[in-house]
Amino acid sequence: MATLSLDGVCKTYPGGVVAVKGVSLAVPDGAFAVLVGPSGCGKSTLLRMIAGLETVTAGTIRIADKVVNEVEPADRDIAMVFQNYALYPHMSVFDNMAYGLRNRRTPVDEIRARVGEAARLLEIDQLLARRPRELSGGQRQRVAMGRAIVRKPAAFLFDEPLSNLDAKLRVQMRVEIRKLQKRLGTTSVYVTHDQVEAMTMADVLVVMNKGGADQIGPPREIYQRPATQFVAGFIGSPAMNFLPGEIGGDGRSVTVAGTRIGLPEGVRQQAGRRVTVGLRPEDLVPDAHGALEITIDLVEHLGTDTIVHGALSGLALSAKQLVVRLPGDREVADGFRIQFSVPGDKLHLFDAATGARV
Secondary structure (H helix, E strand, C coil): CCCEEEEEEEEEECCCEEEEEEEEEEECCCCEEEEECCCCCCHHHHHHHHHCCCCCCEEEEEECCEECCCCCHHHCCEEEECCCCCCCCCCCHHHHHHHHHHHCCCCHHHHHHHHHHHHHHHCCCCCCCCCHHHCCHHHHHHHHHHHHHCCCCCEEEEECCCCCCCHHHHHHHHHHHHHHHHHHCCEEEEEECCHHHHHHHCCEEEEEECCEEEEEECHHHHHHCCCEHHHHHHCCCCCCEEEEEEECCCCCEEEECCEEEECCCCCCCCCCCEEEEEECHHHCEECCCCCEEEEEEEEEECCCEEEEEEEECCCCCCCCEEEEEEECCCCCCCCCEEEEECCHHHCEEEECCCCEEC
């Protein structure tokens, strides 16, 4: 086990294309860090630099307090689990798991012990004689994880390992990976584009955007206090609603869609400041006397929840769509009108120009 730290890490490709810019990150010993963001944000490139599969243009990467920028991948004491499993098709499960140990000239008895222990841990000990083509997607993923576990590395790196699995198996494997990592206590870095995966698995969440880390912290903190409008819109399902607003003359309220909403006690902003107001779908409260109103044009029944989409009333914002999360037993249909209120302490305000939280 080991700590993992990045200090101002950058990656620029020939031609001036900047893939990663100035990312600094500290992953404590035994913690599970998740890099999340849309395609092209730099998360996989960052992971590959940690693994040594990409060179670092600038900055420093440390594993167990040792600078590894110039260290070969095989000498970094890390194990990587890939999206496509990367199993040898002509080898048995046992041989796939033992391959790395044999390359290191590990004694035969120790190889058998390590592979057997990992196979029992992953519940694949009955599959050791099979070839990868005889396995399901979930079983192949377990073999790929077993191959990493037997090495007993300082850190695990996961590159979107569940993206090839169906939705049900993906949820199951997500839980299994997290339980396994907690049991082993191995420092881990996990890449995904799925924000639900990221929120449920991470001790440390890193939200990547255009090559940089917009916010780093515990998942709940990032959800409750997103640092930028991008983070606010990316983390949370359904996504946060955004509306233009303006701080009132007293600095203690914001006007949105013609409605004045008081800011939380003790909060004061610059009068007249243009802001973007963020409203999470679950924070909009149905209220017969509420000042905001939508006309529903789509209803999604999800069992415990009902998600409604509708146009916000008001001339200036007649085409603005809002999404609201309602209880699953709420009777609604297309064409219904719903009024709702917004608690001031549930507002998220972002600078209209920069997108930074205000």
